[in-house]
Every structure is written in C-alpha cells, then in structure tokens.
Amino acid sequence: MTIDDDAVLIRPLRPEEALLLEDFLLEAVYVPEDFTGQVPRSVIYDDPMCRAHFEGFGTLPDDRALVAEVDGRVVGACWVRTTDCYGRLDDSTPAFAISLYREYRGRGIGTRMLRCMLEQLREAGYARASLGVAKANRAVHLYERLGFRIVGDGFDETEWLMVRELQDAPAAAG
Numbered sequence: 001m002t003i004d005d006d007a008v009l010i011r012p013l014r015p016e017e018a019l020l021l022e023d024f025l026l027e028a029v030y031v032p033e034d035f036t037g038q039v040p041r042s043v044i045y046d047d048p049m050c051r052a053h054f055e056g057f058g059t060l061p062d063d064r065a066l067v068a069e070v071d072g073r074v075v076g077a078c079w080v081r082t083t084d085c086y087g088r089l090d091d092s093t094p095a096f097a098i099s100l101y102r103e104y105r106g107r108g109i110g111t112r113m114l115r116c117m118l119e120q121l122r123e124a125g126y127a128r129a130s131l132g133v134a135k136a137n138r139a140v141h142l143y144e145r146l147g148f149r150i151v152g153d154g155f156d157e158t159e160w161l162m163v164r165e166l167q168d169a170p171a172a173a174g
Contacts, residue, residue: 008112010112021079024098030137053081063080064080066116068109068112068113075109078096078110080121081094081097086155087133095129098110098113114143118147128166131148133154149162
C-alpha cells in the first residue's frame, strides 16, 4: 500500500533497506526530554529483546515494515514482528516498533504509518497488534487515539503494554 500526499511517501521497506531498522530502533529508544547525552548504539545490540526487533528481519512469516520517505530519503519506519521483543503480547500478535528522525516528528507521519500498518494487519486477518511504550513517553496518547489500550505493565514497571484489537472495527480515524 503506497500513499503519496504532502511530499511524504509511505511504502513497504525494500529488502536491501532492512539495515535501516537498526537506525530507527535506536531512534525509538525513549529518551527523557531533559537528557543531554547521547544514547550509545550498543543499547540495541546488547539487549536480546532489542535485537529481536531487527535481527534477521524479513525471515519470519509475520515480518512487515513500512517506511516514510521525503524527497527520496527514508525518514521513518514502522514495523512488526511476532518474536520475543519488547511489546510482545503472544506468539500470534504482531508487536510494533516505530520511529522517525527527530526533525520529522510531530507532523503526522508516524500516525500515517501506524494507520497503514494497522489496516494491513487487519486485512491479513490478525486479531490484534501490540506495542510497548515508556510510561513517560508522550506517544502513549497517540497510541490511545489510534485505538490501542493499556493492558498492563510491559517488560517492566517503566513500560506500558498496549493492545489494539483489529477485527472489531477498521483502523481508527484521527
């Protein structure tokens, strides 16, 4: 599914672009607004649950990814897997990862990617989708607006596990 409007193209990730998921996972790491340092790249490699978001992407039957492209440059990614990663509910529920480069946040691009992926998952017959999000992350409100609900703590007490039912209604409008 490709959407082109306002110079933003939402399209499937190409196999040769799979390494970009590592960059976008690093971008997805929640950093409090008052943090002034740099998140070390090693955080995505040292944690097996982080690595599970990108390692071998495209080899599992439930792997799906979309990217946002502006002026020929990929500026964001939204992807799902049913592996042992953060945001995992169970073996049959795709878990989301999504991020944008900082300068492209707050422009509705992430919302568009999420809606497209939710619709693809619904059309493919998935019952639900899940994600993990830091409790302090303002994105919690975006996810709630798109129909995700908090079902409890995620990996630990700093994270929410959120679930979006897919078969009871089409993807939420904004």
